[in-house]
Amino acid sequence: MPETTDSNACNRPIRRVVIAGGGTAGWMAAAALSRTLGKVLDIKLIESDEISTVGVGEATIPTLVTFHRLLDINEQEFMAATQATFKLGISFENWRDVGQDYIHSFGITGKDHWSAGFQHFWLKGRERQLASDYGDYCLELKASQQNRFAHLPKGGMNYAFHMDAGLYARYLRRFSEGFGAQRIEGKIVEVCKDDASGHIRSLMMDSGEEIEGDLFIDCTGFRGLLIGQTLGAHYQDWSQWLHCDSAIALQTRSVGEAIPLTRSIAREAGWQWRIPLQHRVGNGIVFSSQHWDDEQALRTLRDNIEGEVLTEPRVIRFKPGQRSETWIGNCVALGLSSGFLEPIESTSIHLIQRGIVRLLQMFPASGISPADVAEYNQQTRNEIEHIRDFIILHYHVTQRRDSAFWRGCREMEIPASLQHRIDLFRQTGRVFRVPNELFAENSWVQVMLGQGLVPEQRHPVADLMDDGELARFLDGIRDRVNKTVAQLPAHQTYVQTYCPGE
Template identity: 65%
Template sequence: MHATAASAQAPIRRVVIAGGGTAGWMAAAALSRTLGKVLDVTLVESDEIGTIGVGEATIPTLMTFHRLLGIGEQAFMAQTQGTIKLGINFESWRDVGRDYFHSFGLTGTDHWTAGFQHFWMRGRERGLAGAYDDYCLELKAAMHGRFAHLPKRKLNYAYHLDASLYARFLRRFSEDNGARRVEGTIEDVLTDPATGFITGLQLGNGTRVDGDFFIDCTGFRALLIEKTLGVGFEDWSHWLFNDRAFAVPTATVRDAVPYTRSIAGDAGWQWRIPLQHRVGNGIVYSSRYIEDDQARDTLLSSIEGAPLREPFPVRFRPGQRERCWERNCVALGLSASFIEPLESTTIHLIQRGIIHLMQTFPRTLSQPDIDQYNMRMADELQHARDFVILHFKVTDRQDTPYWRDCRAMAIPDSLRHRIDLFRETGRVFHVPTELFAENSWIQVMMGQGIHPLQYHRSADLMGDTELKGFLDGISGDVERTLRQLPPHMDYVRSYAPAAVS
């Protein structure tokens, strides 16, 4: 539905965010901090609908969001019981007992004609190179449980955090910047009968919250974008089989490692996300291949530390909203899309939705802005989708019907091209604006078992002595820097100890 000429002339002054949680309060924080002097920002949420904070993993782009808003790292980590994340350890994904690590760092040094992997492949062929992992500082630091901010060498990292504490942190930040919170349960979404635009939210306590522009952060319910405006949902369950999860926090029994654990199982996978004072655990699975009770028992039988509550179930459908922006409403978070949290993309996609909105935020509604936003978000979501599908499709596992069906499934043409290109040439197809950089694709594709058939001719320009010196120089620098890093939790305790709530 196109913005009508009349509605397009109406100035936007009142922004109403429906729903809190991570998505809602990230939106409130960005709007109030950057446009709070020209916009009235109101967030509606109910205390009856809490944010479940068992621990959430992020990716390095969150630092960009915080930098744009002027959020200090130490205060943020202390208030959210945060720890450092250098990557993800994928356990039994390639095959049972065969693990690999997807780090946030760069591996080796590229040449302008060819990536480092080509020189490494020639080195392996000549017996001159060590494991691919030996050339990435972040990966080695993660495996040795070490981290620090170094004056001359920046490590690429993200965070583990408590999602409910993060929402609380952002609420304080937003209210300090002028955002207003209204307590209440949304009973009705009011629309203009002539234009179909949303005009207000009717709450169960009798309050009515009117606005000019609305952001739907009501989660899977999608009260505004779907139930009111009728925007459909594109289902991706034929590529991503998992549709359910259980999550449970546990007491910590050892120092937190600086990485997320992703443990493949018979019909899905489990996560472990270590915070300063507890661990987030969960199992993501397909109800077509395992019963709910069996999945719950599998989770409880594998955790370390005492459960801090009963496991809570989550049902979901993977996919994306057909349009994230419709009329005067933008959907963020679970209202807009869901990709299982295998590569920790949830908060990133919320962030990208907010940043794209902020970059095109209209004084008055403009259909070209709306169309451009929808195209950009569709591209972002599909790139992330393909990266996650890769983990399931390219595997040597054939031990259960779930994995055999994952191997046999048809995949999007966009992903098929990436796989074929890397397998044939060792090169990576990469769109400059997409989330996962070339080294991420390389680590996962090689980790899952794809071995390129050839390397770039540039690697032939080095003789054995020169190539060995090149490779040894990189791995030696990694080892020297690694020795400078203290144990991860020793550093976190001194840098940003958890605040007492």
């Protein structure tokens, strides 16, 4: 547990919440707080029309569906308002090696035995030439490959969304204002602290207005105006493991039907994303500035996009890492102000959501206790370190040797926690999910196999089936998957019927 200082304590009841920043983080926080505690809190959100949002976080994971359910957000209304499409996973292209692809899907693959995951049965099936691709036993994966989608009865299909980030903030603004949150437009020019406690007292606006509060939520993006610039929270730099530090984003007009997959295409010094929405496609390239200058990255991006370009390219710089503490005194940081892990697994919006839920669970209505602050920070650190390891896995376990960037990724030393997971899987085929970890065993297995890591052994429980039984077991799963997929409508058709527009 981290040390807590008395400066985190505050006996004053919390009634006035001030959210600094109106990007995805700010408006998600405003929506959840106003929907849940709007009747007892005074909630203000400050955003500046002069300072644009980062605006590129457009691929999500299934936990957003849960977040919307908690808030009672109508999915059809949300999808129509944000031009959203469904997402069933991520297609990783050229990551294992140039020309080799796999999908990390949101579904469950096959059927586990209580003592061993499905991969052990599949491995035996491969040895005996009874099994086809690992992905053939996963409904979401096969549906995404065939560009199909439908809502299925509970637990039937695990999905997320691709959405327009700017429209999402606008949608959540309307939602939050409906529950009493107040928006203030203007630039924060000073963060005023109370000398005795060191807590934030107010935010000074360029208009001269002073906005006072009891609790401040820093959603000012990479600036980290409150948590970093004012409170000096330490930033743990993880660039020794995550070598990309830049991105270029641009939007194109859609050509063809929107697929229910985010595409992540590895390039010589980074990777390119493609996020299909109803009205356009979000594109970008994430890269290492040590290996490519902006021009090389932009050229690669332009050479590999389809459709008319709708926006000027935007260059974004970042430092991969995380603040050691995201709650200090009466300030909680959410979104980019709290840290940033690159978006190959679309985890940033999920982390915003987790921060909000955690804050609501520990909401300090009658004063801030150092124990809550310590707990919040510890949980946040644990959660993000597992995600960090999962992301590093994609870079490190690769067969690519074609550029200095990929050779560097292969040869780097990785966190001991990740090395252990890789060794365990390589030697035994086993993976164990750590409590409260985002990615479950099936995600780790899909990515480890997809990246080319083949276990040396498998669990003996797979030997309880003879060849005939194993073939029936594997074929039965695959047949059920294929039968269900064949009955699903085309994704685009389903989206058009489900949300015909505002």
